Amino acid sequence: MxxxxxxxxxxxxxxxxxxxxxxxxxxxxxxxxxxxxxxxxxxxxxxxxxxxxxxxxxxxxxxxxxxxxxxxxxxxxxxxxxxxxxxxxxxxxxxxxxxxxxxxxxxxxxxxxxxxxxxxxxxxxxxxxxxxxxxxxxxxxxxxxxxxxxxSAAMYLDSLAGWFVRAGFRNWFIVEADTEEGAGQYARLGRALNDRHFGAREVGHAVVPAGGAIGEDVLSNISGSGADVVVLLTPAEDQLTALKAMEAAGIKLMVTGFPYPETQTRSFFALSREAAPKLGSGMRATAWEPTxxxxxxxxxxxxxxxxxxxxxxxxxxxxxxxxxxxxxxxxxxxxxxxxxxxxxxxAPTSVFDVWKGIGTSFRPWDHQLRQPLYLSQIDETATDAKQMGLLVGELPAIYMPGTDPVERLDQMGDLASQSQCRF
Missing domain, CATH: 3.40.50.2300 (Response regulator)
Known part of the structure; x- marks a missing residue:
């Protein structure tokens, strides 16, 4: 009140x-x-x-x-x-x-x-x-x-794995950009699936050139892979190109992509559903959600x-x-x-309110801000920019009683024992 x-x-x-x-x-x-x-x-x-x-x-x-x-x-x-x-x-x-x-x-x-x-x-x-x-x-x-x-990429990928595996999407086809960053994302997503989610598995993998179109061979491999979900670890424009090609090829799967800054905009949401009205109206990871x-x-x-x-x-x-x-x-x-x-x-006593429902702090081993992340569903028909995306998921579940907030927030991303950072 x-x-x-x-x-x-x-x-x-x-x-x-x-x-x-x-x-x-x-x-x-x-x-x-x-x-x-x-x-x-x-x-x-x-x-x-x-x-x-x-x-x-x-x-x-x-x-x-x-x-x-x-x-x-x-x-x-x-x-x-x-x-x-x-x-x-x-x-x-x-x-x-x-x-x-x-x-x-x-x-x-x-x-x-x-x-x-x-x-x-x-x-x-x-x-x-x-x-x-x-x-x-x-x-x-x-x-x-x-x-x-x-x-961090690790936080985004851990969240994507958590959301989709819990929703029943256990068979993953991963499209990786042929870049050092793309290779790192692919390796880290593999760790998230293999180490944290029993029953999840990679059923297909393709490496594509950054800035290039997804090839017919890749489309064929996706179609025959038995995948439940396709993850595009590619730049924003390449994700749009891939969505359009997959929809034209008649592929009917859940498709998401790595949340580069450009993909976390309502402009991208609009272009995604324009490029592929069905596949492009999926769910996207975001650092913040206007709804x-x-x-x-x-x-x-x-x-x-x-x-x-x-x-x-x-x-x-x-x-x-x-x-x-x-x-x-x-x-x-x-x-x-x-x-x-x-x-x-x-300092461990410094806590920052970033309007995500819990006091956040920077991890001492790598200076990453602990924080929840969000899953947005792209609306197929909304014309109002705010309603073009709708909040459908949040990780971690910070509202659960009887849990340590810092411990729960550290479930996403790399722990101190996994970090290569040395200050």
């Missing part, structure tokens, strides 16, 4: 200040957070949908946290730059030049994640990875200055819809949360000095 009586401003303030703190400290007086946003040259592309959502998430975070900062006479700002690929390093340099930003949030693919992680370690600047899922960033390429709001209507997510989704007239997609959520964790580190740690910020983010 209390929540319904609070204004949106009060909700924001309560959401920030209801966090455990390391020690009572005066908030830092200047808090400037750098965010590197994707640059999209084609406004009709899937990349443009991700870029727009990220920009709006950053703008909303700045507007909302300025309300809190003003209470403490804090000079707060979110400073942004747009860059892709190798250009993110120059963008990061420009954002921290002359003390403009004390920390950087960014990375929307594996290359950007690696470059910014290396840069942060070399510069000693705290970095939050917003959307790069590549497991190597949490393993052999990990850095002590990097933290991951982005769910999530619990845990305070209702208010966050509603505020975003009121502000932008669009549903809050995963890129907007991730960018907002990247700003939020740095804001809280400066607020509660009382300093924007790198050591103080890094200590706050990594």
């Amino acid at each position: 209390l929540r319904s009586l609070l204004s949106p401003t009060a909700l924001i303030i309560c959401g920030v200040f209801a966090q455990p703190v390391l020690a009572q400290a005066e908030p830092a007086k200047q808090v400037h957070i750098g965010v590197i946003l994707p640059a999209a040259t084609d406004p009709q592309s899937l990349e443009a949908s991700v870029a727009k959502a990220a920009q709006q998430g950053a703008a909303m975070a700045e507007e909302e946290f300025q309300l809190n900062a003003s209470m403490f006479e804090m000079d707060f700002a979110v400073v942004t730059a747009q860059a892709n690929g190798a250009d993110v390093v120059a963008a990061a340099d420009s954002l921290v030049a002359d003390g403009k930003a004390f920390a950087i949030a960014g990375a929307f693919d594996a290359e950007e994640g690696r470059l910014l992680s290396d840069w942060s370690a070399a510069k000693g600047v705290p970095f939050v990875n917003l959307f790069a899922a590549d497991d190597r960033l949490r393993n052999e390429l990990c850095k002590p200055t990097s933290f991951h709001v982005a769910p 999530l209507d619990a845990y305070g997510a209702r208010e966050l989704n509603a505020r975003y819809m009121d502000r932008w007239g669009e549903p809050m997609e995963a890129a907007a959520w991730a960018t907002y949360q990247g700003v939020k964790v740095f804001f809280e580190a400066a607020m509660f740690g009382g300093s924007t000095e790198p050591d103080a910020v890094l200590n706050y983010l990594s």
Whole structure:
């Protein structure tokens, strides 16, 4: 009842200040957070949908946290730059030049994640990875200055295995992109199926070139494999191409794909069902779902819809949360000095409310944010963007009584004993 009586401003303030703190400290007086946003040259592309959502998430975070900062006479700002690929390093340099930003949030693919992680370690600047899922960033390429709001590939794949196997989809055909990242995803999905789910098995496997069409031989193998589900470990555009080809070939199976940033947009949902009205209206893993209507997510989704007239997609959520964790580190740690910020983010007593129903924290062995993930069903006929996807699954089941939240959240992704990360 209390929540319904609070204004949106009060909700924001309560959401920030209801966090455990390391020690009572005066908030830092200047808090400037750098965010590197994707640059999209084609406004009709899937990349443009991700870029727009990220920009709006950053703008909303700045507007909302300025309300809190003003209470403490804090000079707060979110400073942004747009860059892709190798250009993110120059963008990061420009954002921290002359003390403009004390920390950087960014990375929307594996290359950007690696470059910014290396840069942060070399510069000693705290970095939050917003959307790069590549497991190597949490393993052999990990850095002590990097933290991951982005769910890892291992978390996504463990969730997909959990959802589909429990729903009776035990026979898997896996289509893997001929890339290092695709090979890593394939190996990790195999571990999820073999080690965690009795009775699940791979009945077929194909490696396809990134950017290429799925061949007739692969289509034939899928048709004759006896699979219950096909998983596309390929880039977003390749997933659309494969869906269209499979539907044209008369394949009638559940099809899902690896949740790259572009696939977690309503634009992709629309293109998926357009490419394949039946196969393309399946279920997709997401880091955030605009129809999530619990845990305070209702208010966050509603505020975003009121502000932008669009549903809050995963890129907007991730960018907002990247700003939020740095804001809280400066607020509660009382300093924007790198050591103080890094200590706050990594402390086991630091808990972050990311509106997923449970206090989350960064794992000490790889700095991955523990968090639930969601399964969205693409609606075949919806015209309203928000209703184009519908929340149908959540993992882990954090609401089950008598369980340790951290232990339950650590059921997804790599445990310390499995990690190759060495800080």
